[in-house]
Amino acid sequence: MKPARTHQQIRSRGLNMKRRQLLQLGAGLLLGGMNGVRALARSADHVIVVGGGIVGASICYQLARRGARVTLLEKSHPAAGATGKSFAWINANVSKQPRHYHALNRLGVHAFHDLQQEIGAELPVRWGGTLEWYANEERAAELRRLARQQQAWGYPIRFVDQAEFARHEPRATPGTTLVATYSEHEGSVDSAAATRVLLRRAQVAGATVLYPCEVQGIALKGARGITLQTTQGELHAERVVLACGVDTPRLAALAQVRAPLKPSPGIVVRSTPQPPWVQGVLVAEDSHFHQQADGRVLMGDDYGPPATEPHQQLASQPADFPGPDFSELHGQRIRRQAARYLPALADVPLESVSLCWRPVPRDDFPIIGYAPQSPQLYVAVMHSGVTLGPLVGELAAMELLEGVEIDLLAPYRPARFAG
Ligand SMILES: Cc1cc2nc3c(=O)[nH]c(=O)nc-3n(C[C@H](O)[C@H](O)[C@H](O)COP(=O)(O)OP(=O)(O)OC[C@H]3O[C@@H](n4cnc5c(N)ncnc54)[C@H](O)[C@@H]3O)c2cc1C
Structure with missing residues (x-):
């Protein structure tokens, strides 16, 4: 049962290197096409993440550890959705097609190795x-x-x-x-326990985690941000991330945004x-x-x-x-x-x-990024969200805080469903 630690650490260091190189490659590609990049979120800006599954928890954790003011809202309890009922295999399996999606999942596997290096034995991953x-x-x-x-x-x-x-x-x-x-x-994880670990760490880094707190209404306020009607009252933020799993289409529709899934x-x-x-x-x-x-x-x-x-x-x-x-x-x-x-x-x-x-999004690929007509609203919904959670957490936090558009995510933008 015990992982071969030394071997794993050596391998993870190798993976870190490869992943850094791949991310740099992605960043290099995007620098050429930065027209229309969203304004950098100011450090005082408030970001609300809706959904306490592994995707929301990873985004919240990455935002908090970068010093952002972040609140996560969960209608039930952490990992109450697909995350708590997942098979939770961390993989870039042969079924992950075509090549760009395989590459994304491969980076997802690497991001999990990195996360385990960072968090240690508290993260219940098995390689x-x-x-x-x-x-x-x-x-x-x-x-x-x-x-x-x-x-x-x-x-x-x-x-x-x-x-x-x-x-x-x-x-x-x-x-x-x-x-x-x-x-x-490849490996697997206790995805519910990992979600709780990420949320605890996010709280230590300054995030607020509220549950049960259901978002029931979304009012876009243009440049002034977004107001959410919740079961715990009205909350305002400059940016809102929808990471509500199968509930994402319903929530997104409140802001006239399309994020279609298939059963x-x-x-x-x-x-x-x-x-x-x-x-x-x-x-x-x-x-x-x-x-x-x-x-x-x-x-x-x-x-x-x-x-x-x-x-x-x-x-x-x-x-x-x-x-x-x-x-x-x-x-x-x-x-x-x-x-x-x-x-x-x-x-x-x-x-x-x-x-x-x-x-599962209608075309099988993740939906990640700003909503086309609502630049304060960011969507993150996907299958293989366990594999992709830590990676998407990192990339979404970069997009939200640094004002970049990460090239790696170009095939997965919500705009493909607009109209
Ligand atoms: C049977 C099965 C097997 C799977 N196997 C794998 C696998 O092997 N590997 C893999 O990588 N992926 C797998 N997946 C997919 C993976 O589990 C999901 O992609 C991932 O858990 C999605 O995480 P999430 O955080 O986006 O969504 P969820 O975990 O569903 O979290 C969304 C959260 O949002 C909350 N919420 C919803 N509406 C609101 C609201 N209005 N206000 C506040 N909160 C709200 C919900 O309560 C929920 O907790 C599997 C899924 C299933 C069902």
Whole structure:
């Protein structure tokens, strides 16, 4: 279970270097095109971040540690949304296409390594790499092709044989394997605990964190900023960041801003704490799982629900299963699938089975940046928000405080949905 610290520190230093170089490259590219850059926020300006998931918490933390006056508002409690129900795999997996989005996620992985260097053991991250393998011809061929492509992009993914697989995960039983890959920089995190850590650190740096506090109205005041109507009264700020996960479109619409998402339900099953069984993230065709720092095993299944009649109820986007029978059924099914590859899971007690909606933008890519007609309103909503949280926190804080437009974020601007 214990990470190989020295090796990890050496690797993280290498990653820091590469990430700095990439960020400098991005900054260099943007300097050429700084027309229309927003005015630099003044140090006395008040920034309100709406949403206490990992994205809002990361932005709040990065703003506070740079000395900004920042308040975070959360309608329920920290990590109450997708963050608390996420599979929380930190990855730049082969599914992250095309190249610009792969690069963003790769920087996201690196940013997590950096954050762990900065925060230390308090941040519940586990680095054990990702093992992905398939017995299905079609998926194996696709993995082979995409892994080759990632190698050509310089990503550290490699093909592994049975012996290496067993060295990484001696307790796993992968079964028939046509192809297996290992992505060594990847890992996982207890995303709810990490969010709480970020918010505590933000508070130490001077941020105010208010919950429960729901934003119910947004009044744009032009150059004078924005007034929010909340369940704790009216609050005024020069800048407002909307990081409300699946609620972002509704909130953004209050300011006539479009941030369209598409429905994407997912189930994550969580066991009670167990002794160390696996080190990394394991991804097979019908199951994926990893073990958190606290011993809980998180299990998920293939991406979407089947198009069967009972699943038509999902059209109304329910917040939970229709009843305990359904969650138990799914819990047992997903545990059974995972136990094929880790027999120790067969009888493991389940602590929770959560149904949740991923905040997936309509075109699958993050929506990050100032709203086109409302220069005081900044939007940050995305899938893979766990992977991207620390990176987006840093980049959004730079854009909000330094008056730059970061080139790396150019493909993800809210303006693409305007009109
Ligand atoms: C099943 C599943 C598996 C996933 N697996 C992964 C994975 O392996 N790797 C990965 O990187 N990502 C994964 N994701 C996606 C990831 O979890 C999300 O992208 C990320 O958690 C989004 O964080 P967020 O802070 O933007 O949103 P959220 O965590 O949803 O936070 C938004 C917050 O805003 C608050 N809020 C909403 N409206 C208001 C309001 N009016 N006023 C005040 N507060 C408000 C909510 O209460 C909530 O706490 C997964 C998601 C799901 C559902």
